[in-house]
Amino acid sequence: MTDNVLNVVLGxxxxxxxxxxxxxxxxxxxxxxxxxxxxFFGLPAGSECLIVVNRQPASTHxxxxxxxxVYALMELAALVKECGSRAxxxxxxxxxxxxxxxxxxxxxxxxxxxxxxxxxxxxxPGVAHVPAPDTLVLNLxxxxxxxxxxxxxxxxxxxxxxxxxxxxxxPESRPAxxxxxxxxTANRAGVRYLVAHHRExxxxxxxxxxxxxxxxxxxxxxxxxxxxxxxADVTAEAQQRPSSPAAAATAA
Numbered sequence: 517m518t519d520n521v522l523n524v525v526l527g528x529x530x531x532x533x534x535x536x537x538x539x540x541x542x543x544x545x546x547x548x549x550x551x552x553x554x555x556f557f558g559l560p561a562g563s564e565c566l567i568v569v570n571r572q573p574a575s576t577h578x579x580x581x582x583x584x585x586v587y588a589l590m591e592l593a594a595l596v597k598e599c600g601s602r603a604x605x606x607x608x609x610x611x612x613x614x615x616x617x618x619x620x621x622x623x624x625x626x627x628x629x630x631x632x633x634x635x636x637x638x639x640x641p642g643v644a645h646v647p648a649p650d651t652l653v654l655n656l657x658x659x660x661x662x663x664x665x666x667x668x669x670x671x672x673x674x675x676x677x678x679x680x681x682x683x684x685x686x687p688e689s690r691p692a693x694x695x696x697x698x699x700x701t702a703n704r705a706g707v708r709y710l711v712a713h714h715r716e717x718x719x720x721x722x723x724x725x726x727x728x729x730x731x732x733x734x735x736x737x738x739x740x741x742x743x744x745x746x747x748a749d750v751t752a753e754a755q756q757r758p759s760s761p762a763a764a765a766t767a768a
Contacts, residue, residue: 559600587704635694730748
């Protein structure tokens, strides 16, 4: 074998080794990433979880679900599938089990989801939904702060809010996630934020931590669920019963 042929062979071998090492490194990174996702959402491979479906408040049919909520459910189902878990879709009035046996995702506020209402009452008593004077949409109140829904007819283009929360009774139990929006579009925005920012949330609150955040959905009639910003971290306030029934301050 001549020196030129030997050099070519050695070059091919080195390239193959480099490609194999690069593929292995990427595979390890992907595995670590998916393991972090599984731990945060309580979705180990092969496990089961509940996706608790709300009803459409404006409909007279008990099984009616709004289009935006269906899209939110689809995005959650994709997350569950990526983790190698299985999702069971359950109507909000059909769940009869405790918190922590399975990972759980509850879509919708307490007016459209009985399971959300139960979790708020037992775990986040500082959260309430209060009537608004000029709209059928309820406002969100946490502690002494009220986050007011503004319709699209307002010169600002309007705004809505969604509470996203992670509840976990103990490190050994599975978490429950609440996505409690004032509208179906806000629900979908909350799901997107939760999926997109889970690494940041895990770093801030821990893989087993409890948190409650209020997100502002900006001009939802024009931008849908895409324009979202953090309005407030209400973790402490949400877990305490308010000192007065009425909210004293208003979120901008």
